[in-house]
Every structure is written in C-alpha cells, then in structure tokens.
Amino acid sequence: MRSSPRVRLVAVWLLSLCAVLLATAPAEASRTDCSPEPGWPGQDAAAASQVVSLVNQYRASQGLSQLSMSQSLTNAAAWKASQLAFDGPAGFDHSDYLTGRDPQTRLQVCGYGDSFGENIALGQPSAQAVMTAWLNSPGHKANLDYPYWTAIGVGAAPGPSGYGWVQDFGISNPDPIATPIASLAPTPSATVPVAAVPLASPIVAPPAAAPAPAPATAASVAVQIMDRPRSRTRKRTARIRWHISGPAQQVRCALNGRVLQRCGSTGRTLHVRGGRHTFRVTVTGPGGTDTKMVRWRVLRG
Numbered sequence: 001m002r003s004s005p006r007v008r009l010v011a012v013w014l015l016s017l018c019a020v021l022l023a024t025a026p027a028e029a030s031r032t033d034c035s036p037e038p039g040w041p042g043q044d045a046a047a048a049s050q051v052v053s054l055v056n057q058y059r060a061s062q063g064l065s066q067l068s069m070s071q072s073l074t075n076a077a078a079w080k081a082s083q084l085a086f087d088g089p090a091g092f093d094h095s096d097y098l099t100g101r102d103p104q105t106r107l108q109v110c111g112y113g114d115s116f117g118e119n120i121a122l123g124q125p126s127a128q129a130v131m132t133a134w135l136n137s138p139g140h141k142a143n144l145d146y147p148y149w150t151a152i153g154v155g156a157a158p159g160p161s162g163y164g165w166v167q168d169f170g171i172s173n174p175d176p177i178a179t180p181i182a183s184l185a186p187t188p189s190a191t192v193p194v195a196a197v198p199l200a201s202p203i204v205a206p207p208a209a210a211p212a213p214a215p216a217t218a219a220s221v222a223v224q225i226m227d228r229p230r231s232r233t234r235k236r237t238a239r240i241r242w243h244i245s246g247p248a249q250q251v252r253c254a255l256n257g258r259v260l261q262r263c264g265s266t267g268r269t270l271h272v273r274g275g276r277h278t279f280r281v282t283v284t285g286p287g288g289t290d291t292k293m294v295r296w297r298v299l300r301g
Contacts, residue, residue, distance in 0.1 A: 031099045034075050034110040036082040043078040047156035050127035051167065055144065055152060064147055072111035072175040073153025077166040080106065084122050085159025092122050107168065114172040115231055117143040123162035130165045138222050138245060143169060221246035221285025229296045240294055241267035242281055250284040274300035
C-alpha cells in the first residue's frame with residue numbers, strides 16, 4: 001500500500017464476506033473528520049503499542065532504523081482501525097467505507113501531509129498474529145522493510161469481526177503539517193531518497209474454521225512498485241518502475257482511468273500535464289490478480 005501520499009502493496013487468507021451493514025444515516029454523513037463516530041469501538045492502546053514494539057524489533061533484526069510514534073499518523077490509524085472494526089468485511093478497504101475518502105485525504109485531515117505507506121488487516125486476534133500475517137505477505141512486508149520511514153502510527157480496535165488493525169508509516173517526524181488539509185507539506189528535501197512505497201493490499205484473517213487450502217497448482221503473482229514520482233512535483237515526465245514476482249500471464253496499465261496500449265513488464269514512462277494523476281498496474285497470473293496504484297500531483301506554472 002509503496003505509497004507516496006498514496007500508497008498500495010495480497011493477503012494469504014480470505015474471509016467469507018457475510019456482514020450486516022451497521023452504519024446509520026448520521027454516521028454516513030459525518031465520516032469526514034479524524035474523530036471516530038459515536039458507537040465505534042475505541043482504540044486498544046496496549047495492542048497498538050505492542051505492534052509498534054514488534055515493528056521496531058523486526059526492523060532492528062534487519063538492520064533498519066527504528067520508528068518513532070507520530071501523533072497524527074496514530075490518529076489516522078486509530079480512526080481507520082475503528083472504522084474497519086465497526087463495518088467489518090463490508091467496509092474493508094484502504095479507502096473509507098460509504099464516503100470513499102482515500103488514505104491520503106484521511107491522513108491530511110488528521111494532520112499528516114507527507115509521503116506515507118499503509119498496511120491494514122481485519123480479524124487477527126493479537127499484535128503478534130497480525131505482525132506474522134503482514135510479514136508473510138510480500139506487499140505488506142515491503143512496507144515494513146522500507147528503509148526511509150522515520151515515523152509510525154498504529155490503530156487497533158476490537159469489533160464483531162475481530163480486531164481492525166492499521167499501520168501508517170511516514171517519512172516525516174515531527175508531523176509536517178499542524179492543521180487539517182488546508183495546505184500540504186512542501187516537497188521532501190533532496191536528502192530524502194524517494195517518496196514512500198505503495199499501499200499494501202488489504203489482508204483479512206481467516207474465519208474461525210480453518211480455511212480451505214489453496215490449490216497446489218495456483219501459483220500466486222504479486223507486483224511491487226520500486227520507483228515512482230514524488231507526491232508533488234513540477235516534472236511532467238513520470239517514471240514508474242515495478243517488480244513482478246510469480247508467473248505473470250498479463251500486465252495491464254491505466255492512467256487516470258484510461259487503459260494504456262503499452263504496459264511494460266518492468267515499468268513505464270509517462271508524459272502528463274499539470275494536475276492530479278492516478279496510475280494503476282494490474283498483473284494477472286494463474287493464482288489470481290494483484291493491482292497497485294500510484295498517485296501524484298504535477299504543480300502548474
């Protein structure tokens with residue numbers, strides 16, 4: 001999930017999607033701030049703290065830098081974890097259920113306006129269980145292994161479908177903006193090697209009954225973004241590079257919703273105008289499909 005202010009990095013388990021819509025009309029109308037709605041489960045601060053400790057223990061074992069807690073990333077992660085726990089599988093996505101608010105906007109509303117990455121999960125019973133699930137998923141592990149993070153915020157909230165879990169990573173700490181969304185942080189300085197990594201795809205815990213094993217012949221395929229434009233730039237040439245693991249049968253690309261005729265196996269160079277842009281690469285293999293998105297803004301003038 002690399003994610004510049006837009007981040008996307010599949011789950012090893014699937015949960016049967018049978019959930020009851022619990023949101024009320026007032027909640028639907030007000031899911032636009034950084035405060036969990038009335039009736040949503042609260043943050044389990046102890047579980048969230050355990051995840052932070054496990055992340056830093058893991059990064060230390062890999063020779064990576066330790067991450068400090070960011071209040072704005074924590075607020076954004078806690079909001080999302082409460083929403084996941086309340087809505088269950090029906091609302092399980094990086095974008096917010098019912099409103100469609102994307103992760104970048106949520107983080108900005110909560111006070112963070114720089115490059116970021118995000119992992120989410122639903123149903124794991126403990127901090128150790130969710131860390132194990134993330135580390136067993138290549139896309140989520142890539143977020144945990146990204147060397148340029150400096151900050152982290154974790155959300156953990158119990159609900160009818162089990163815990164909602166969220167990790168939000170950032171390259172800035174202290175937080176780059178102090179007020180909601182009125183302005184974005186300036187482009188990271190040249191000392192920052194690259195902007196974040198994509199948002200990892202959602203990961204869901206298995207149901208109580210043991211899930212049926214995947215067919216032995218279904219080899220999985222995954223795509224990981226390796227290079228991307230800065231989240232805010234004046235350059236009108238965007239070079240996006242990716243790595244595909246597993247047997248890929250088809251690679252498709254789309255820019256701003258329009259399917260591109262050419263889509264390389266390792267990357268694509270785009271020439272764009274000023275404004276906001278969204279690039280999507282989708283890889284299909286015998287075991288399924290994986291998609292990653294890159295979002296950025298070309299400043300005008």
